[in-house]
Amino acid sequence: MSKSIETQKNAPPGRAPRNDGSSGGRMAGGERRQQIVRVAMRLFSQRGFSGTTTREIAQEAGVSEAMVFKHFATKEDLYAAILDHKACAGDMGDACAALGGAMERGDDAAVFSGLAQGVLHFHEHDTDFARLLMHSALQGHELFQMFWERNVRQMARFLCGYIRERQQAGALRDMEPMVIARAFIGMTLYHSLVNIIFDPQRSLLDIPNERAAQEFTEILLHGVATQATAGKSITKPSGQKKGLSTVRQSVAIAAKKKKSRS
Amino acid sequence: MSKSIETQKNAPPGRAPRNDGSSGGRMAGGERRQQIVRVAMRLFSQRGFSGTTTREIAQEAGVSEAMVFKHFATKEDLYAAILDHKACAGDMGDACAALGGAMERGDDAAVFSGLAQGVLHFHEHDTDFARLLMHSALQGHELFQMFWERNVRQMARFLCGYIRERQQAGALRDMEPMVIARAFIGMTLYHSLVNIIFDPQRSLLDIPNERAAQEFTEILLHGVATQATAGKSITKPSGQKKGLSTVRQSVAIAAKKKKSRS
DNA sequence: TTTTTACAAGTAAGCACTTACTTACCAGAA
DNA sequence: TTCTGGTAAGTAAGTGCTTACTTGTAAAAA
Known part of the structure; x- marks a missing residue:
C-alpha cells in the first residue's frame, strides 16, 4: 500500500471541515x-x-x-x-498473492477463475481508469507503456510460469504457454472491454463476473467439444489436424530452447 | 519525409503532366x-x-x-x-460465405479457425481502420454503434446459431452459446489488439496469424487440460460445478425458445 | 465561354496558460 | 480576548496562439 505523496501533510487541525468542495468554498x-x-x-x-x-x-x-x-x-x-x-497503485502483486493457495494445491480452475475475477472486478469498479488506459494506449503515451510493462506483461509472464509448471506436472497439455495465457487473458479482457466500452447495455450477453470467470475457465481447461468428439479429434489425424500437431511439436521444441527467458 | 506518398494512380491522360497530386496540381x-x-x-x-x-x-x-x-x-x-x-464496405457476409463449406461438413475446427483468420487478417492489413474504430468506440460515436450492430453483433449471432446447431448435433457441449462465442472472439480480437495497439513490437508473443487461429481453435474445442485431468474434472460434480450447470440448464431452455434460425 | 479545382488570406471562436489582484485562514503579539 | 501580518487558496480578465471554417480570386479543364 504505497500511500505516495498526496495530501497527508497539511492536516486540518481539529477545525470544522467547512467544505466538501463540490462547489465554491475553500479547501486544503x-x-x-x-x-x-x-x-x-x-x-x-x-x-x-x-x-x-x-x-x-x-x-x-x-x-x-x-x-x-x-x-x-x-x-x-x-x-x-x-x-x-x-499505474503504480495497481500492484498486481496482491492479486497474484491471493492465488498462492490455489496454485500450491494445483487447483487450476481456482487459479484461472480467480485471476479472471480479479481482472473483471478491477475493470468494473474502475471503469474510468480502464477507459483512460485505452485512450493512452491508442495515443501511445509513454505512461501506458509503463503500465503495460508493470502489470499486463508481468501478469502474462507470471501466468506462463504457472502454466509451464503444470505442464511439467502433466496436468496441462504441451502447448506454448504464452499462447494459452494470451487466449485466457484475451477472453477475459475482451469481455471487460465489451462491457465497458463496446456494448455497455450488454445487449448480447449479460452475466455476472463470477459466472463469466468460471465459464471462461471451464472453456480454457476443457474446451467446448463433447468428450466423444474431443477424443476422436485428438487421436484421429485428419489432414488439417495433422498439420496442426506438426506445428505444435516444433513449437514445443522451440519453447524448450527459449526457456532461458524468465 | 512528410512528402505525401499517396496519389500514385490517377493516370494523367496523355495530357500536360503538370500534376502528380503530391503538391499543387489538379485532380478530378x-x-x-x-x-x-x-x-x-x-x-x-x-x-x-x-x-x-x-x-x-x-x-x-x-x-x-x-x-x-x-x-x-x-x-x-x-x-x-x-x-x-x-463500416458498410466490411460486409462480413463474404467471410461467413467462405465458411459455408466447412459448416455443412460440421468441421468445427475449420469454421472457428477460418473465422479467426478472417478477423486477424482483416485487422492486420487495415490497421488504421482498426485503430480508428477503437477511437470511435471510446468516443461513443454513433457510427461505431452502427459498425457494432452490422458487423460484430451479426458475427456473434451467426456464430451462436452455428454453435447451437452443433450442440443439438451433440458435437459441442451444452453451454450458453454466446459465452462460447465471446470467449472465442475474445481470444482472437484481443490478440489483434495486442498486435496493433498494446504491443506492436510483439515482445511477448510473435506468431503468424494462421498459427494463432489454429491454436485458439484448438484451445476452444479441446481445452488445455490433459485428458486424464479433463475427464476427472468433467465427471466429478463439485459444489461449484453444480451451481454452474443449473444456470446452464435454464439458459438452454431459454435458448430453445429463441431458436428462429434454421 | 462556363464549370470546376484550386489557394492565399482571411475571421471568429476556442485553446492552454498567465497576470494582477482579492479573500480566507491562522499563529502569535498586544 | 482581540488585533495583525504572513501566506495559501482563490479568481477575473487577460495573452498570444491555434482552430475550424469562409471568402474572393485565379486559372486549368470542358
Missing part, C-alpha cells in the same frame, strides 16, 4: 488537488486528452482555471499525474 | 476526395479525432485547407464519411 491544497485529479480522470476517460479542455476540468471541479495550473504546471502534467498514480 | 474531384479520406483516416487513427487538425490533413494530402472543406462541409462530416464508407 491536497484535497483540492485530489479532487481535480478525480474530475480530470473522469473527463479524460470520457472525451480523451485533447477532447477535454482545462476550462471544463476547472468548471467541474468548482474552481477557476488558474487553480488547475496552480497544482499542475501543464495539462500534460495533470494527465501524467493520473496515469502515474494509478 | 472524386479522386481528390478519396485521397483526403485516406489521409484523414491515417491521421485520425494515429492521433484521434480532436487530436488531428484539418490543417494537418490538408498538408499531408498536398492541398489547402479550403479544399478539405470543399469536399466535406465539416470535420465531423469527414470523420463520418470514413467510418460510414468502411
Whole structure:
C-alpha cells in the first residue's frame, strides 16, 4: 500500500471541515488537488486528452482555471499525474498473492477463475481508469507503456510460469504457454472491454463476473467439444489436424530452447 | 519525409503532366476526395479525432485547407464519411460465405479457425481502420454503434446459431452459446489488439496469424487440460460445478425458445 | 465561354496558460 | 480576548496562439 505523496501533510487541525468542495468554498491544497485529479480522470476517460479542455476540468471541479495550473504546471502534467498514480497503485502483486493457495494445491480452475475475477472486478469498479488506459494506449503515451510493462506483461509472464509448471506436472497439455495465457487473458479482457466500452447495455450477453470467470475457465481447461468428439479429434489425424500437431511439436521444441527467458 | 506518398494512380491522360497530386496540381474531384479520406483516416487513427487538425490533413494530402472543406462541409462530416464508407464496405457476409463449406461438413475446427483468420487478417492489413474504430468506440460515436450492430453483433449471432446447431448435433457441449462465442472472439480480437495497439513490437508473443487461429481453435474445442485431468474434472460434480450447470440448464431452455434460425 | 479545382488570406471562436489582484485562514503579539 | 501580518487558496480578465471554417480570386479543364 504505497500511500505516495498526496495530501497527508497539511492536516486540518481539529477545525470544522467547512467544505466538501463540490462547489465554491475553500479547501486544503491536497484535497483540492485530489479532487481535480478525480474530475480530470473522469473527463479524460470520457472525451480523451485533447477532447477535454482545462476550462471544463476547472468548471467541474468548482474552481477557476488558474487553480488547475496552480497544482499542475501543464495539462500534460495533470494527465501524467493520473496515469502515474494509478499505474503504480495497481500492484498486481496482491492479486497474484491471493492465488498462492490455489496454485500450491494445483487447483487450476481456482487459479484461472480467480485471476479472471480479479481482472473483471478491477475493470468494473474502475471503469474510468480502464477507459483512460485505452485512450493512452491508442495515443501511445509513454505512461501506458509503463503500465503495460508493470502489470499486463508481468501478469502474462507470471501466468506462463504457472502454466509451464503444470505442464511439467502433466496436468496441462504441451502447448506454448504464452499462447494459452494470451487466449485466457484475451477472453477475459475482451469481455471487460465489451462491457465497458463496446456494448455497455450488454445487449448480447449479460452475466455476472463470477459466472463469466468460471465459464471462461471451464472453456480454457476443457474446451467446448463433447468428450466423444474431443477424443476422436485428438487421436484421429485428419489432414488439417495433422498439420496442426506438426506445428505444435516444433513449437514445443522451440519453447524448450527459449526457456532461458524468465 | 512528410512528402505525401499517396496519389500514385490517377493516370494523367496523355495530357500536360503538370500534376502528380503530391503538391499543387489538379485532380478530378472524386479522386481528390478519396485521397483526403485516406489521409484523414491515417491521421485520425494515429492521433484521434480532436487530436488531428484539418490543417494537418490538408498538408499531408498536398492541398489547402479550403479544399478539405470543399469536399466535406465539416470535420465531423469527414470523420463520418470514413467510418460510414468502411463500416458498410466490411460486409462480413463474404467471410461467413467462405465458411459455408466447412459448416455443412460440421468441421468445427475449420469454421472457428477460418473465422479467426478472417478477423486477424482483416485487422492486420487495415490497421488504421482498426485503430480508428477503437477511437470511435471510446468516443461513443454513433457510427461505431452502427459498425457494432452490422458487423460484430451479426458475427456473434451467426456464430451462436452455428454453435447451437452443433450442440443439438451433440458435437459441442451444452453451454450458453454466446459465452462460447465471446470467449472465442475474445481470444482472437484481443490478440489483434495486442498486435496493433498494446504491443506492436510483439515482445511477448510473435506468431503468424494462421498459427494463432489454429491454436485458439484448438484451445476452444479441446481445452488445455490433459485428458486424464479433463475427464476427472468433467465427471466429478463439485459444489461449484453444480451451481454452474443449473444456470446452464435454464439458459438452454431459454435458448430453445429463441431458436428462429434454421 | 462556363464549370470546376484550386489557394492565399482571411475571421471568429476556442485553446492552454498567465497576470494582477482579492479573500480566507491562522499563529502569535498586544 | 482581540488585533495583525504572513501566506495559501482563490479568481477575473487577460495573452498570444491555434482552430475550424469562409471568402474572393485565379486559372486549368470542358
